[in-house]
Amino acid sequence: MGLVDRVKSIFKAKANSILNELEDPEEALELSLEELREQLNKINKSLIEVTTVKKRLESNLSDIRDKIRLAQEQADLSIASHREDLAQAALAKKMDLTEQEERISKELKQLEEKIKMITANKEKLERYIYDLQNKKEELIAMNRAADAQIMVKEAIAGVSSDILNINQRIARAQEKIKEKNNKVAAMDELIEINALDVLDETDPIQEELDKIQREEKIKQELEQLKKKKGV
Missing domain, CATH: 1.10.287.950 (Methyl-accepting chemotaxis protein)
Known part of the structure; x- marks a missing residue:
């Protein structure tokens, strides 16, 4: 040939x-x-x-x-x-x-x-x-x-083009769900940190009350010290 x-x-x-x-x-x-x-x-x-x-x-x-x-x-x-x-x-x-x-x-x-x-x-x-x-x-x-x-x-x-497309779509959906869950976890963490910061902050009213109690305690100790010294 x-x-x-x-x-x-x-x-x-x-x-x-x-x-x-x-x-x-x-x-x-x-x-x-x-x-x-x-x-x-x-x-x-x-x-x-x-x-x-x-x-x-x-x-x-x-x-x-x-x-x-x-x-x-x-x-x-x-x-x-x-x-x-x-x-x-x-x-x-x-x-x-x-x-x-x-x-x-x-x-x-x-x-x-x-x-x-x-x-x-x-x-x-x-x-x-x-x-x-x-x-x-x-x-x-x-x-x-x-x-x-x-x-x-x-x-x-999982070898046909249709199945491959479906699997890819599922994978993308799973990735998006995972990202959303990660975002939720991050937001929870941030919220928790902010809550702790809020607890650490001093309440102005409480601060004033503490100041009055402190001054009152100092005044009482001063009176006791005067009596003790006979002043």
Whole structure:
């Protein structure tokens, strides 16, 4: 095999591979049925055409046979009338007509064989279309069941593009939820810190009361110290 042939074979193999991947089984079945029905229509048209030719030849053959009988009658009449020359002409005409009869009969026989062959092929194709039509629903059901199994297995394995998109969406949702929870935790921490700061702050009223108590305590200690010193 030459280089060009090898390149053609490679391109043909790749083209077939791409076609197999793109071709939908259900559409392929329906397309096949349509093409088969078209072939059946062509066979029916061919059968009609051949049968029409056969009928025309049969009509011609019938006319020729009538002419042969007439030529024979003319020959008989000529002999009876002692006209040998006319009898000879009538027999010559009869011979020509007989040759035509044989030729047409032969053509008719061939046409009948063709009609039988076309009819047999037509019946085979009709049965095949009928069987394929009945089989189509079963094949479609099997194809859809296989698609469902593939979807389940892809979902389990997480390998299909749809499942990958779903998994990515779930991952993004989980990340957002995680971020929100982290934000809530941070806010709780900040609130807790602020609460502690609030508790550490001195209340102005309490501060004033503490000051009064302190001064009162100092005053009491001062009075006690004066009494003790006798001042």
